[in-house]
Amino acid sequence: MGILSEFREFAVKGNVIDMGVGIVIGAAFTSIVNSFVTDIINPIIGLATGGIDFSNIFINLSGTEYPSLKAAQDAGAATLNIGLFINAVISFLIVAWVLFLIIKGVNKLKRQEAAAPAAPAAPPEDVVLLREIRDQLARR
Numbered sequence: 001m002g003i004l005s006e007f008r009e010f011a012v013k014g015n016v017i018d019m020g021v022g023i024v025i026g027a028a029f030t031s032i033v034n035s036f037v038t039d040i041i042n043p044i045i046g047l048a049t050g051g052i053d054f055s056n057i058f059i060n061l062s063g064t065e066y067p068s069l070k071a072a073q074d075a076g077a078a079t080l081n082i083g084l085f086i087n088a089v090i091s092f093l094i095v096a097w098v099l100f101l102i103i104k105g106v107n108k109l110k111r112q113e114a115a116a117p118a119a120p121a122a123p124p125e126d127v128v129l130l131r132e133i134r135d136q137l138a139r140r
Contacts, residue, residue, distance in 0.1 A: 030095065037091045057083030 010016060042054050058069045059080040066072035072079050123131075 029098075030091070033091050033094050033098075034087075037087055037094065041090060042087065054083040054086045057081075057086070 038055065045054065046052050056069050058072065059082060060066060060072055060077055061079060062072070062075075062077035064075070064077060066075065066077060069079065069081060069083070
């Protein structure tokens, strides 16, 4: 089997297509979570901590004072962006929690399917015909 035919077989399997769809949905979900953290969670945390803006917490390594992270980045100063890292950690925790809940739900559905008894398979057509012949002979 050639490498191209092996790749084609791999690429058209349902799992690869499902994975691709999952990646696209995950990327869209990540942008929603990032907005949730930046636009909702951080202002609430800022309100609770007296107005601290996480996205603007940084350590300036250049020795020059800058009023904000954006000003330091625009000037090309080397910075440690602690606040942006905190935002990324919060986003990760939210995504991880949601994925945990999704996987937990899928596993619950799989357990329910496994517990449900499967309907007995219909006998093959030739067996059905032989049974009919047997029953007719028994009636004679």
